[in-house]
Amino acid sequence: MRLLDDTPMDPEVAAALDAIDSTLAGEAVDPQYAELAELALLLADDRPRVDPVFAHTLDERVSGRFGGAAREAERPSGRSSWSRWMAGGAAATLAAAVVAVFVFLAGVDHGGSSSASSSAASSGVSSAASSSSGRPAQELSAPSRASSGAASGSADSAASSQAAAPTATSPSGQTPQPQSNGRKTIQSAQLNLATAPSRVDDVAQEAFNVIGQENGIVNRSSVTQTGSADGNAFMQLSVPSSSLAETMTKLSQLTYAKVASRTDNSQDVNNQYIQAKRRLADAQALRTSLLKQLANAVTTEQVDSLKAQIRDAERSISSYEASLAALNHRIAYSNISLTIFAGAQPPVTPTHHSSGGFTLGKAAHDAGRVLVVVAGVLLIGLAVLLPVAVIAGLAWWVGGMVTHRRRERALDLA
């Protein structure tokens, strides 16, 4: 029945409506609309009238504002309700931002404390290393120096400069290591350090000192100090596998260097080791057996043949022993490839000097990070709230449409 188009009104219809309005206004109408006017008057006069008692009751209810402000507070108007929703959303977003900032700051604090603990750990390691540094450092280093040519690191200098080496306070640089579980493994590592162009020598010397402390070997080294950005140093090092982690930690915490990259490798050679030992044992057993047979040999041919077999067995034994010894050495000593280069942004000052100070730059940096975190939280909050708001708006609109249709249907069915 509802007409949605807005077509111009028929003049006859407009005239009839005018006649109705005139009649209701108490004015005379054209006689042709007399019947319509009479009907309009009858309808207007027949309007239901309000019962005085109800009128009085309703007047009182209105005067009392339908139960007062308390009831109104229970059912806020749409606009104030919307305002409360907005305020609630803003408060929730603010709370989330504050929580995020606290979490961020707590994370920073936690990082600081872990740095301190690693510093303490490294101190302990240093003392432990120094207590055992008198032992085979020199004899282990001696052959390596002979073969290294230009190697500039020495156990002597390491030992002498050990006390002067500043304590590193940077993060420990521990990396995940597989559990050995008693299995034989070959370990190696690569470490790239960045430093200031004028500090390449210092860092290289520090590295040599660390290797000396850990009873390691400088297999090969090359240090080029130019004072400019092309200064570099390269070292091929061996350290006892038991102290590899400790050595890497110390090398990662050198005073004037910053770790650019670090790689730790591990290879399980347990089966290879067992097979080598078994082959050696078999060869030794064969030789023992051949020696017994030789003792019982009676003819020259038998003796010659057995001696030849024994020689073969001894060669095999020697070969197997050499293989096993090489494998044992690879297991016992881990190779470290250390590269030191003049980085673009080397640490200006040792980290332990700047760890506790409060400067305007640091404050600005922290403030910037806090703002970034807050902006991120707000963005995430917006990303969450926007779809929710769209869905809520859609649900509200659909609900309104459904209610409207139900009401109209109820009118049609009445």
Added chain:
Amino acid sequence: MNRFPRRSKGVTGTVATPDQGAQQTSWERFEQLYRSSRDDVFAYVATLLGDRSTAEDVTEVAFERAYRRRRTFDRRRGEERAWLFGIARNAALDELRRRKRHATLVVDPEDPSADGPDDGAEVALARTMVRQALATLPAREREIIALKFHAGLSNAELARVLGVSESNAGTLLHRTMEKLRKACNATA
């Protein structure tokens, strides 16, 4: 009885009047609206529902809703009377929905006191005839009659309450009147 505004004809100019509503508080505006519309709202609802008792409840609900939403009234979207009757209409239709759910049809018995004391027999007969004819109309058409003749809405207000254009509202009213007139003649 000059409650019914005439439709404007031959208007050549307008006179701007200060908006007094802007100086009134929302409560004062509501109270004024209540005083001017209480009887009209009741008459409309009672005609639509055909039950005076329920009409009283619905009228109260309508004014209470209007009171709660008085701050949301936007003058740019129409006059306050049309806004109020929109609320009353929704309240009445909610009541119709509730009735449908409860499957009860409550219609007031004929109220003999509704006839005016001064009515002659001929007028009383005509009124009865109109009532009977009105009862034969669908609720939607009864609603148009109620809004126009019992609530006293102008055609523009009628259009706003029904959510149609003014010309459509006029056309609907005219059709309904024609139908009612024929029904009266048939009853006679």
